[in-house]
Structure formats: structure tokens, C-alpha cells
Amino acid sequence: MKREDLLALLSDMSLEEKIMQLVQVPGQTYEESAAVTGLADMEKAEKSKYLAGSVLGLHGADKIIAIQKDYMQKHPHHIPLLFMLDVIHGHDTVFPCPLAQGATFDPEISRKAAEVQAKEASADGVQVTFSPMADLVRDARWGRVVESTGEDPYLNGLMAAAMVKGYQGDSIADKDHVAACVKHFAAYGAAEAGRDYNNCELSEHTLRDQYLHGYRRPISEGARLVMTSFNPLNGIPSSGNKWLMRDILRKEMGFNGVLISDWGAIGEMVDWGFAEDLKDAAKLAMDAGVDIDMCADSYSDYLDSLIKEGNVKEELLDEAVLRVLELKNDLGLFEDPYHGASAERYKEVSFSPESRELALDAVRKSLVLLENRNNALPLNSKSIALIGPYVDEKNTQSSWAITCDADKNVTLRTAFEEAFKETDTKIKYSAGCTLLDNDSDLGFTTYHSDTFDEDNDRLLAEALEIANSADTVVLCLGESAFQSGESTSKTRITLPEVQLRLFNEICAKGKKLITLIFTGRPLELNEIADKSDAVLICWRPGTESGHGICDVVTGKVSPQGKLPMSFPWYVGQEPLYYNRFNTGRPKPVEGDTIFTTRYLDCPNEARYPFGYGLTYSDFEISEVVLDKEKLTKSNPDDKITATVKVSNVGDKCATQTVQLYIRDMVGSTVRPIKELKGFKKITLKPGESAEISFAITDDMLKFWTAANIYDSEPGKFSVFVGFDSATENSQEFELLD
Numbered sequence: 001m002k003r004e005d006l007l008a009l010l011s012d013m014s015l016e017e018k019i020m021q022l023v024q025v026p027g028q029t030y031e032e033s034a035a036v037t038g039l040a041d042m043e044k045a046e047k048s049k050y051l052a053g054s055v056l057g058l059h060g061a062d063k064i065i066a067i068q069k070d071y072m073q074k075h076p077h078h079i080p081l082l083f084m085l086d087v088i089h090g091h092d093t094v095f096p097c098p099l100a101q102g103a104t105f106d107p108e109i110s111r112k113a114a115e116v117q118a119k120e121a122s123a124d125g126v127q128v129t130f131s132p133m134a135d136l137v138r139d140a141r142w143g144r145v146v147e148s149t150g151e152d153p154y155l156n157g158l159m160a161a162a163m164v165k166g167y168q169g170d171s172i173a174d175k176d177h178v179a180a181c182v183k184h185f186a187a188y189g190a191a192e193a194g195r196d197y198n199n200c201e202l203s204e205h206t207l208r209d210q211y212l213h214g215y216r217r218p219i220s221e222g223a224r225l226v227m228t229s230f231n232p233l234n235g236i237p238s239s240g241n242k243w244l245m246r247d248i249l250r251k252e253m254g255f256n257g258v259l260i261s262d263w264g265a266i267g268e269m270v271d272w273g274f275a276e277d278l279k280d281a282a283k284l285a286m287d288a289g290v291d292i293d294m295c296a297d298s299y300s301d302y303l304d305s306l307i308k309e310g311n312v313k314e315e316l317l318d319e320a321v322l323r324v325l326e327l328k329n330d331l332g333l334f335e336d337p338y339h340g341a342s343a344e345r346y347k348e349v350s351f352s353p354e355s356r357e358l359a360l361d362a363v364r365k366s367l368v369l370l371e372n373r374n375n376a377l378p379l380n381s382k383s384i385a386l387i388g389p390y391v392d393e394k395n396t397q398s399s400w401a402i403t404c405d406a407d408k409n410v411t412l413r414t415a416f417e418e419a420f421k422e423t424d425t426k427i428k429y430s431a432g433c434t435l436l437d438n439d440s441d442l443g444f445t446t447y448h449s450d451t452f453d454e455d456n457d458r459l460l461a462e463a464l465e466i467a468n469s470a471d472t473v474v475l476c477l478g479e480s481a482f483q484s485g486e487s488t489s490k491t492r493i494t495l496p497e498v499q500l501r502l503f504n505e506i507c508a509k510g511k512k513l514i515t516l517i518f519t520g521r522p523l524e525l526n527e528i529a530d531k532s533d534a535v536l537i538c539w540r541p542g543t544e545s546g547h548g549i550c551d552v553v554t555g556k557v558s559p560q561g562k563l564p565m566s567f568p569w570y571v572g573q574e575p576l577y578y579n580r581f582n583t584g585r586p587k588p589v590e591g592d593t594i595f596t597t598r599y600l601d602c603p604n605e606a607r608y609p610f611g612y613g614l615t616y617s618d619f620e621i622s623e624v625v626l627d628k629e630k631l632t633k634s635n636p637d638d639k640i641t642a643t644v645k646v647s648n649v650g651d652k653c654a655t656q657t658v659q660l661y662i663r664d665m666v667g668s669t670v671r672p673i674k675e676l677k678g679f680k681k682i683t684l685k686p687g688e689s690a691e692i693s694f695a696i697t698d699d700m701l702k703f704w705t706a707a708n709i710y711d712s713e714p715g716k717f718s719v720f721v722g723f724d725s726a727t728e729n730s731q732e733f734e735l736l737d
């Protein structure tokens with residue numbers, strides 16, 4: 001539809017019609033079995049059935065076509081309904097969770113994954129996905145770290161922008177693409193104490209210098225929606241935060257798409273004590289420029305009176321409605337209200353071999369090898385015992401893979417049976433224990449078993465029996481899918497007691513021990529890391545879990561994943577991140593540490609730092625060579641080239657991720673001891689070497705200065721090039737005016 005026709009439509013709509021375009025109802029309004037991702041007030045949704053502008057939680061081509069047909073016939077101006085859904089890391093084909101995608105350090109993987117998700121979801125009737133989540137995360141106690149790509153602003157921005165590219169393609173009207181929604185704006189990951197939905201206290205400087213980068217790139221990539229976060233920022237809830245939404249998001253970042261609240265977040269301003277009541281909340285949200293009220297009834301019940309009383313200008317309403325109509329128009333819904341949804345096409349694209357191949361590649365590249373003593377991996381044994389609750393556990397995705405059929409995920413047992421069926425290797429399998437401790441709270445339910453003790457005694461006895469006859473044990477442990485994700489904050493980030501008991505009993509057998517860990521967050525792994533010969537972090541790998549892990553464990557491919565989040569020694573270190581400050585009393589590496597920044601009972605550093613991950617080979621890196629030591633700020637084309645020589649000095653072909661970090665030695669605000677500014681992956685055969693160069697430009701040195709402007713400041717810098725954020729391989733250079 002042409003813009004003038006859109007404007008004509010807008011001017012022809014009644015006040016009620018316009019208001020209802022800003023209302024999003026839960027899918028149950030139209031269909032009982034819709035996915036529920038929040039607390040729905042159902043009786044109110046009924047009145048919105050043929051007026052609400054959008055709905056969340058539905059999928060299924062035939063169902064959506066039928067709902068759309070019925071809706072448009074009954075809508076006074078036959079405006080199409082907009083179908084939105086959380087397609088986070090899979091619609092049918094489940095890719096590794098976003099945190100695992102961060103571990104690949106490969107934005108292209110995320111772009112391709114998003115492309116597959118968009119194709120499957122769009123054919124299935126979905127038009128908008130609530131992804132990418134671009135929140136910076138620094139606290140492993142917060143369960144939603146599983147949905148992020150980690151603790152680094154630069155990496156997060158690249159990964160989220162790649163996802164937007166994959167979801168939206170060149171045009172969201174294309175039937176293989178959907179509109180993307182960057183969330184949760186802003187700084188939801190800074191929830192105090194890692195407790196979900198909690199307040200976030202951040203200086204404007206830290207907000208800008210660390211937290212906004214992750215959103216800025218995907219928004220510049222053209223994401224069509226942004227979602228407000230549940231949290232207040234310094235006491236002002238995002239959904240009512242005019243400064244954040246109008247000054248930062250719209251004016252400064254140039255976002256002119258649709259701003260949607262998170263589920264009920266407008267109404268929750270009442271619970272926060274920021275709004276008197278839902279009517280006040282509606283006004284605050286409209287003033288902040290929130291276009292769509294997701295399931296809170298504040299717009300549907302109060303915008304009419306607010307406008308008639310003159311407390312909200314109708315122009316504000318018209319602006320918001322026009323943005324929603326423009327989104328529908330750019331999706332082509334006025335021409336094709338179904339956006340290409342088709343059961344036939346869905347059958348063609350769902351779970352295609354190509355999609356599964358991409359998912360397999362993503363799993364292989366996301367796994368992070370933390371320990372590999374005496375080259376315990378790749379497996380080299382004729383008698384293996386695969387033990388643990390994840391031997392047969394199918395739910396290896398995250399709790400956000402809401403439309404995905406976990407039964408289709410390839411288990412470790414299936415993959416190992418396939419891999420070894422033509423060989424003389426003997427493999428035995430045993431669960432060894434239950435996945436959870438008894439009476440484990442999973443947020444929305446509790447796991448309880450009346451026969452927990454007997455079951456686990458029996459499972460343990462079986463496991464020890466098969467361990468006796470094996471020379472290598474592969475222990476398959478981990479959190480459940482529902483121990484990370486929304487509303488799953490934890491104060492203890494260890495594996496369930498019942499799994500630790502199994503681990504210790506197996507350790508006592510003295511066999512070679514490989515431990516695989518399925519997790520949606522960094523964990524405390526000290527005992528496991530100390531007593532295992534090898535430890536592989538598998539995250540929430542999804543459809544191709546078994547195949548991808550088996551390919552790495554058997555050496556078909558070498559692991560190359562790098563930690564996107566620091567793994568602590570102890571949870572007491574959280575929040576924990578590599579790009580920390582030196583403080584005025586840095587703790588010396590050796591010597592007396594009294595009166596320095598330290599813990600009496602734990603190192604300051606992570607047990608496994610950001611960017612860390614082993615391969616099956618050994619790599620060496622030369623000193624950093626700079627082609628010159630001075631960079632001139634006034635010459636925008638000026639650059640310094642930093643070069644290292646990387647050599648594969650081991651005996652296997654492997655891929656290394658060479659990382660570039662920069663430290664601003666003196667700034668008008670204190671500066672982090674390192675900041676990731678680039679990375680390159682290189683695959684080398686044994687004995688091969690290669691030169692890797694990075695261009696250092698003035699733009700890479702910019703930060704939010706004490707004057708609150710994004711700029712670089714002349715002075716001394718250090719550049720580090722290494723294989724993880726703990727590298728000290730560095731050179732100095734200077735930035736001149």
C-alpha cells in the first residue's frame with residue numbers, strides 16, 4: 001500500500017480502532033493451545049478479538065490463515081492482524097542456544113541460523129520474531145544469560161546484527177523472512193544480584209560505554225522492532241522511560257520502528273510503584289513512545305479516556321498507529337495477509353537436510369574444551385562407558401525453543417551408536433542418576449519423585465557396573481533445560497547433588513574420564529575440572545546435539561569454541577567479566593597482596609576467562625609487531641597494523657580464534673584493562689603457520705568520555721593479541737592529536 005493510502009486509512013479509522021492497533025493479545029484469544037510466555041488475563045482479551053493489532057504465541061499455517069481470514073472479515077477496515085512469536089534459536093530445526101552461538105565467535109553462523117528460523121517460522125505463519133536478545137550479561141546467577149551471546153559488547157553487537165540480517169534478509173515482505181525485534185531495551189542483563197526482573201543501577205557512562213553497544217548494531221542493521229525491558233534503569237522503568245526511549249533509542253540511535261513492551265511490562269509499572277494505576281501507566285508508556293502494549297490491557301482500557309480528557313495527545317496515538325501500520329505494510333500484509341504462510345511450503349522447508357547440516361556445523365563450532373589432560377580427547381579407546389542423565393535426555397535445547405519438538409533432537413546414545421556401529425569399539429550406556437535432585441524447583445513446576453532414592457541407588461549401581469568393564473568413561477551431565485531462561489535465577493551455580501554424587505563415585509573407579517556439560521550458563525566446575533581428564537562445555541545444543549558432540553569427542557572435528565562468558569571459581573565472584581577495571585590497588589601476580597583488591601578465599605580472575613577454549617592441537621603465537629607506534633587522530637584514514645605469526649605446533653589440524661584486545665592506558669574516565677576489538681579464525685594443519693593482521697583505527701579507541709561524548713583521547717594504548725582475554729602478548733602505541 002502506498003504511504004498516502006496508509007495515511008488515508010489512518011485518518012478513516014475510529015479512535016477505538018486506532019487504540020486497538022496498539023494492543024497485543026495472547027494467542028489463547030484465538031486458539032486454546034497457543035504458547036504461553038507470560039501471565040495472561042484472558043477474559044479481557046476476548047473483547048479485543050477482532051480489533052487487536054497483533055497477537056503473540058501462535059503458529060501453524062492453516063490455523064493462522066483461518067484466523068486471519070476470519071479476523072479481516074470482521075475488522076471494520078479489514079486491517080490484517082500481526083502474528084508475533086519467540087523464535088529464539090529454532091522454530092523446528094533447533095540451533096545451539098544464543099550463548100553457544102556466541103561461543104562460535106562466528107556471526108555468519110548466527111546469520112545462517114536466523115535465516116533458517118525465519119524460513120521455517122514464516123512458512124508456519126509467523127511474521128515477527130522476538131529476537132535477537134542483545135542484552136549484555138555479566139552475572140551467571142541470571143538465568144537469561146542462555147539467551148544472550150555473552151559479556152562482550154563488541155561480540156554481542158556483531159552477533160545480534162548478524163541475526164537481524166538472517167531474520168529480515170533484504171526485505172521483510174519476502175516470504176522467507178520475518179521482522180526482527182531487538183530486546184530487551186535496555187540493560188535487562190544488569191538485574192541486581194542476578195535476580196530476574198530486578199532493578200538495574202547503572203551510571204549513564206556505563207550504560208553507554210558497555211550496555212548500549214549490543215543494541216546499537218542490530219538497530220543500525222535495520223531491526224524493525226525493539227522491545228522494552230522489564231527493569232527500571234536507575235529507578236525509571238524502561239516502559240515509561242522517556243529519556244531512554246525517545247532521546248536515546250529514537251533520536252540518538254535513529255530507531256523509527258515499532259517499540260513493543262515486554263509482556264505486561266506497562267502494567268507492571270504499577271507494581272513498581274512508578275504508576276498510580278493502569279491508566280497512569282498507559283500515559284507514561286505513551287509519553288515514552290511505546291507503540292504496542294503486550295498483554296497488559298492498559299492501552300485497551302484507558303487510552304480512550306486519556307485522549308478524550310486531553311491527557312494524551314491524539315497525535316501521539318496517530319504516530320504510534322502509523323508505525324504499526326507501516327510495519328504491516330512493509331511486511332506486505334495488505335497485499336498478502338498470510339505473508340506466504342503455507343502448510344505445503346512449511347513441509348518443504350521444515351527440518352531440511354541443509355538446515356540440519358547448518359545446525360550440526362553450529363554445534364561443532366560452539367563446543368568449548370576447558371580441559372584435555374594427556375590428550376584424553378579425542379577418544380582413543382575400544383571400551384567406553386557412556387554414563388549420565390544426558391546419555392538419553394532429548395531436551396537438549398533451551399527453554400525458549402518453545403515450538404521445537406525435543407523428541408527430534410539427536411541424543412548422545414543415538415549418535416554414538418551410529419558412530420561406532422561398524423567398529424570393534426564396545427560401548428555401554430547408563431543414565432547413572434536422575435537429571436535433577438528431588439524436589440528441584442524449575443520455576444513453573446517442581447520435580448519430585450517418590451522413588452528418588454531407590455531409583456538413584458539402582459542407576460548408580462548399574463553405572464558403576466559398566467564403568468568397571470570400560471577403560472574410558474564419558475560422563476554426560478548438566479542442568480536441565482528449565483534451570484536457565486526466564487525467571488530461573490540461582491544463587492548456587494553447581495550441578496545437581498545427585499550428579500555430583502555420580503561423578504565422585506565414577507572418579508573413584510580411576511578410569512580415563514571425559515565430562516560433557518550441558519548448560520545454559522557458566523557453572524562452578526572446580527571438582528569436575530580438577531578430577532576429569534577432559535571437560536567439554538556443550539551448552540544447549542538442540543537438534544544436532546548428539547552428532548555435533550560425537551564428531552568432536554571422536555576427533556572427526558577439533559573443538560574451536562571460545563567462552564563468551566567467564567566461568568568463575570565460585571559464584572561469590574559474580575558479576576564477573578574480563579573487561580574489568582585495574583582499580584587503584586591492583587593485586588600483584590606475586591608477593592604480598594595485603595591492602596590490594598582481592599578475595600581472601602578466591603582469585604580475582606575467572607577460572608576460565610572470556611575467549612578461552614582449547615583445540616586438539618597446540619598453537620604458538622609470536623610477539624605483536626606493529627608497523628608503526630603512532631596513530632594520528634586528525635587523519636581519519638590513518639591505521640596501525642598489528643601482526644602476529646600463529647603456528648600449529650601440535651599434531652592435529654585445528655582452528656584457532658585469534659583475538660585482538662586494546663587497553664586505553666589513561667582516560668578521562670577509568671578504562672577497562674582490556675576490550676575486545678577484533679577476532680579472526682584460522683585453520684592450520686600441523687606444522688603450518690600464518691600471519692594474522694589487524695588494523696587499529698581511531699574509531700576502535702573511542703569510548704564515552706567524561707564529557708559524555710563518544711570520542712578517542714590522545715595518549716598511550718596497549719594492544720594485545722592472543723587466544724583468550726588473559727593474554728599478555730602486547731605492544732604499546734600512541735594516539736596523537
Ligand code: GLC
Binds near residue numbers: 086130263
Ligand atoms: C517474555 C520475555 C520476552 C519474550 C516475551 C514474549 O516475558 O521477557 O523475552 O519475547 O515475553 O514471549
